[in-house]
Ligand code: NDP
């Protein structure tokens with residue numbers, strides 16, 4: 001049966017690939033992000049290629065009012081959201097704690113933690129009233145281990161891990177599944193954002209091994225939604241073959 005899937009951060013990387021895999025499996029998708037032109041382009045592409053419906057909402061997850069008013073502006077027929085993929089997020093900078101920028105810290109906390117909370121809280125009433133839903137939160141291997149110069153990024157992902165566990169307990173009474181997905185290094189726009197457009201620094205992260213792709217992660221996200229009603233993957237770590245954990249990559 002066709003589902004309605006809301007993906008945050010669908011203008012790039014995992015979010016874009018996730019919107020595509022759901023669309024290719026004949027599900028209707030709500031795509032969100034700040035870059036409206038990319039959303040418009042993706043909407044046209046997915047509708048034409050797969051014959052499904054796409055609804056696009058452009059907003060900044062850091063802005064609580066915008067997040068709520070955007071989600072509450074959804075027409076009635078789009079409110080029966082079956083799957084929410086909380087993917088929008090970023091790392092900003094990679095510096096020792098004493099050198100790191102407070103603006104970067106606030107940006108990561110506001111996006112990765114508060115943004116995820118706003119979107120979830122706005123979507124939840126649509127799920128609780130139907131006693132049905134699946135929330136998928138993008139953590140990271142950085143949610144499991146803290147690495148040098150990872151300080152606040154790792155803290156935001158540890159928060160996503162803790163919140164996923166907590167949502168799972170509190171939302172069970174509404175029959176809502178909560179899955180946390182923790183990818184290791186994946187080549188998307190992530191490192192370009194982290195290193196503020198420094199391509200040489202970004203490329204270096206993926207040198208000497210084959211990292212995950214956005215499609216690899218999207219396939220796993222999709223898989224977790226394809227299981228029988230009574231089965232839930234709670235927590236899943238995935239890395240490329242060359243990576244064992246946050247600290248060890250065999251190059
Ligand atoms: P990308 O940079 O390719 O994509 C990030 C997406 O998040 C974009 O669509 C961007 O859209 C959106 N986004 C960022 N900030 C905001 C905001 N304030 N409001 C709304 N949307 C926002 O990165 P990835 O696809 O790699 O990352 C996706 C998630 O996966 C993140 O949470 C990241 O932390 C996590 N992750 C990434 C890994 C990696 O190695 N790539 C590994 C593990 C986890 P726009 O700019 O248009 O708003």
Ligand code: 8X3
Pocket residue numbers: 091139140141142150183184185186246
């Ligand atoms: C992204 C992977 O290793 O940069 O979450 O933290 S890492």
